[in-house]
Amino acid sequence: MEKNLFPSFGVLLVDDEQPWLRSLSLTLEGPGGITNLLQCSDSREVMTLLGQNDIGLVLLDLTMPHLSGDELLEQIVAEYPQVRVIILSGMNQLETAVSCMRAGAFDYFVKTVDEERLVDGVRRAIRMIELESENRAIRRRFFHDQLDNPEVFASIVTNNAAMRARFQYLEAVAPSNQPILITGESGVGKELVAQAVHALSSKKGSLVSINVAGLDDNVFADTLFGHVRGAFTGAENIRKGMIETAAGGTLFLDEIGDLSSASQVKLLRLLQNGEYYPLGSDQPKQMTARVVVATHADLDEKMAAGMFRRDLYYRLYSHHIHLPSLRERKDDLPLLLDHFLTEASLKLGKKKPTPPKELVALLSTYSFPGNIRELEAMIYDAVSQHNQKILSMKSFLSRIETQTDHLPNEQDLSVVNPFASLNDLPTLQQAGKLLIDEAMKRSTGNQSIAARLLGISQPALSKRLK
Numbered sequence: 454m455e456k457n458l459f460p461s462f463g464v465l466l467v468d469d470e471q472p473w474l475r476s477l478s479l480t481l482e483g484p485g486g487i488t489n490l491l492q493c494s495d496s497r498e499v500m501t502l503l504g505q506n507d508i509g510l511v512l513l514d515l516t517m518p519h520l521s522g523d524e525l526l527e528q529i530v531a532e533y534p535q536v537r538v539i540i541l542s543g544m545n546q547l548e549t550a551v552s553c554m555r556a557g558a559f560d561y562f563v564k565t566v567d568e569e570r571l572v573d574g575v576r577r578a579i580r581m582i583e584l585e586s587e588n589r590a591i592r593r594r595f596f597h598d599q600l601d602n603p604e605v606f607a608s609i610v611t612n613n614a615a616m617r618a619r620f621q622y623l624e625a626v627a628p629s630n631q632p633i634l635i636t637g638e639s640g641v642g643k644e645l646v647a648q649a650v651h652a653l654s655s656k657k658g659s660l661v662s663i664n665v666a667g668l669d670d671n672v673f674a675d676t677l678f679g680h681v682r683g684a685f686t687g688a689e690n691i692r693k694g695m696i697e698t699a700a701g702g703t704l705f706l707d708e709i710g711d712l713s714s715a716s717q718v719k720l721l722r723l724l725q726n727g728e729y730y731p732l733g734s735d736q737p738k739q740m741t742a743r744v745v746v747a748t749h750a751d752l753d754e755k756m757a758a759g760m761f762r763r764d765l766y767y768r769l770y771s772h773h774i775h776l777p778s779l780r781e782r783k784d785d786l787p788l789l790l791d792h793f794l795t796e797a798s799l800k801l802g803k804k805k806p807t808p809p810k811e812l813v814a815l816l817s818t819y820s821f822p823g824n825i826r827e828l829e830a831m832i833y834d835a836v837s838q839h840n841q842k843i844l845s846m847k848s849f850l851s852r853i854e855t856q857t858d859h860l861p862n863e864q865d866l867s868v869v870n871p872f873a874s875l876n877d878l879p880t881l882q883q884a885g886k887l888l889i890d891e892a893m894k895r896s897t898g899n900q901s902i903a904a905r906l907l908g909i910s911q912p913a914l915s916k917r918l919k
Contacts, residue, residue: 458488458489459486459487459488459489459630459741460487460489460509460579460582460583460630461489461583461628461630462489462507462508462509462510462582463489463490463491463506463507463508463509463510464481464487464489464490464491464508464509464510464511464512464575464579465490465491465492465493465499465502465503465506465508465510465511465512466478466481466490466491466492466493466512467493467494467496467499467511467512467513467514467517467522467525468494468514468517468541469494469495469496469514469517469518470494470514471494473514473564474492474494477512477541478490478492480568480571480572481572481575483739484568484569484572484728485572485575485576485727486727486728486739486740486741487572487575487576487579491506491508495519496517496518496519496520496521496522496525497519497520499511499520499525499529500525500528500529500532503529503532503533503536508533508536509535509536509537509579509582510536510537510538510539510559510575510578510579510582511529511536511537511538511539512539512541512575513525513526513529513538513539513540513541514541514542515540515541515542515543515544515549515553516542516543516544522540522542523552523553523556526538526540526553526556526557526558527556527557529557530556530557535585537559537578537581537582538557538558538559539558539559539560539561539562539574539575539578540553540558540560540561540562541562541563541564542561542562542563542564543563543564543565544563545563545565549561559578559581560574560577560578562574580631583629583630583631586628587625587626587629590624590625590626591621591622591625591626594621594622594624594625595618595621598617598621599621600617600620600621600624601624602624602652602653603620605649605652605653606620606649608645608648608649609642609645609646609649610785610788610789610792611782611785611788612784612785612788613777613782613784613785615777615781615782616776616777616782616785619646619774619776620649622774623646623649623650623653623774624653626772627650627653627654628653628654628655629771629772630743631771631772632724632743632744632745632746632768632769632771632772633650633743633744633745633746633771633772633773633774634709634746634747634748634769634770634771634772634773634774635647635745635746635747635748635774635775635776636747636748636749636752636773636774636775636776637747637749637775637776637777637778638749638778638822638824639749639823639824639826640779640823640824640825640826640827641776641777641778641779641824641825642776642825643707643747643749643776644662644705644707644747646747646774646776647660647662647703647705647707647745647747648660650703650743650745651702651703651705651743651745654703654743656701656702656703656743657701657702658699658700658701658702658703658741658742659698659699659702659703660699660702660703660705661695661698661699661702661703661704661705661742662705662707663676663677663695663704663705663706663707664707664708665706665707665708665709665711665712665716666707666708666711667711668712668716669713670713670715670716670719673712673713673716673719674716674719674732675692675694675732676694676695677694677695677696677719677720677723677729678694678696678729678730678731678732679691679692679693679694679695679696679697679731679732680692680694680731680732680733680734681731681732681733681734682733683733684731684732684733684734685732685733688732688733694729694731696723696729696738696740696742697738699742700741700742701741701742702742702743703742703743703744703745704742704743704744704745705745705746705747706720706744706745706746706747707746707747707748708747708748708749708750709746709747709748709769710748710749710750710752710755710761711748711750712761714760714762717761717762717765718762720765721762721764721765721768723740723744724744724765724768724769725768727739727740728740746769752766778821778824779821779824779825779827779828780820780821783816783817786813786816786817786828787813789825789828790808790812790813790816790828790832793828793829793832793833794806794808794832794836794844797832797833797836797837798836800833801833801836801837803836803839806836806839806841806842806843806844807842807843807844808843808844809843809844809846811846811899811901811902812844812846812849814896814897814899814902815846815849815850815853815896815899815902816828816849817895817897818853818895818896818902818905818906819853831848831849831852834848834852835848835849850905872884885917888907889903889907889914889917889918892904892906892907892914893918900914900915900918
């Protein structure tokens with residue numbers, strides 16, 4: 454299997470001392486998890502390597518024979534302005550550092566600096582390059598209304614403009630190794646989006662999904678990190694954690710908003726350091742999976758209540774996509790209805806029924822608290838009972854009426870009274886006319902559906918309309 458490299462672009466190490474190059478490579482590959490490395494010990498070959506390879510970052514020694522680091526920095530900035538350069542020098546001289554930064558270097562480190570600071574600096578540069586690349590990709594896709602991989606989103610049935618914009622955003626950020634946070638109500642299709650992210654990333658490893666809701670801290674740690682033999686009572690065999698199972702692929706953590714405080718700390722450290730310890734082991738392992746998380750919870754509310762860590766939130770917020778509810782994309786109802794009718798008919802071994810023309814109008818008056826998952830269940834229920842050419846609306850009406858029974862009663866209406874903010878109240882006749890007009894608009898002119906919305910009989914509505 455082809456080795457997964459991080460980052461997606463090359464990192465070129467330039468130094469005339471071979472032992473230092475080997476040592477730097479080991480530091481970046483081990484603690485840093487940076488594996489897409491090229492080495493060059495002859496400064497005269499640097500510009501050729503930049504022309505022949507997709508290099509995003511150069512770590513450049515200052516003092517070399519043939520071409521000095523100062524000369525190379527000037528050439529790289531002039532010919533490859535998109536390439537970031539970090540200067541590594543054996544001299545701790547402020548004047549030299551300032552001069553290099555003014556000449557266009559991204560950062561400056563003394564070779565004797567501790568490994569952690571150097572790795573952090575390289576990772577910071579990689580993150581900056583990824584962000585710049587993502588911004589260019591987002592601009593290109595939005596300005597040209599472009600989707601490069603529409604087939605990846607085939608399982609998400611939509612023609613909605615807001616959904617298409619989200620697909621364009623995902624195409625731009627999917628190659629990054631940063632976490633993606635997917636938010637949205639239950640039933641909007643967050644797992645389908647996670648699958649699309651995995652497909653877009655072209656990672657060779659697997660997509661591994663875990664619903665973390667209800668997992669206590671010990672189970673969460675064992676599930677993610679695995680354990681060695683003898684780690685705890687009953688641990689008779691080595692167990693690979695889900696991070697290792699997802700190596701080189703994508704780790705999808707669903708319902709992240711329900712994580713306990715202790716588990717949030719473990720996840721934060723994993724994302725910060727990129728390494729973890731299987732339970733009972735003192736040997737760290739490097740995480741090579743991309744982390745995607747999802748939640749239906751309002752994380753801002755949870756943070757305000759002290760139930761979700763703010764530092765973890767901003768770590769996960771590197772890339773954020775919020776999926777609209779079905780009531781926000783009702784233009785997709787005809788497409789979704791046809792899709793689920795086809796799917797339900799195939800699975801239930803029935804001929805695909807013809808939906809009555811007023812069904813879409815009826816569905817468009819409903820708020821769908823369960824979103825697309827609820828619509829799918831409604832359609833499957835109707836098809837399972839279907840025995841005529843035209844699909845009956847009876848089960849849809851029954852479901853909608855059942856849900857409507859749970860709406861606020863008259864005593865609760867003061868909380869959402871639409872007239873409370875008005876200076877001048879409409880007359881009863883005016884308010885009634887406005888209600889009827891809106892009901893007819895929402896039902897696309899269907900009097901039976903409009904009457905249901907208003908809580909009156911169809912003859913009573915007909916009389917008012919006349």
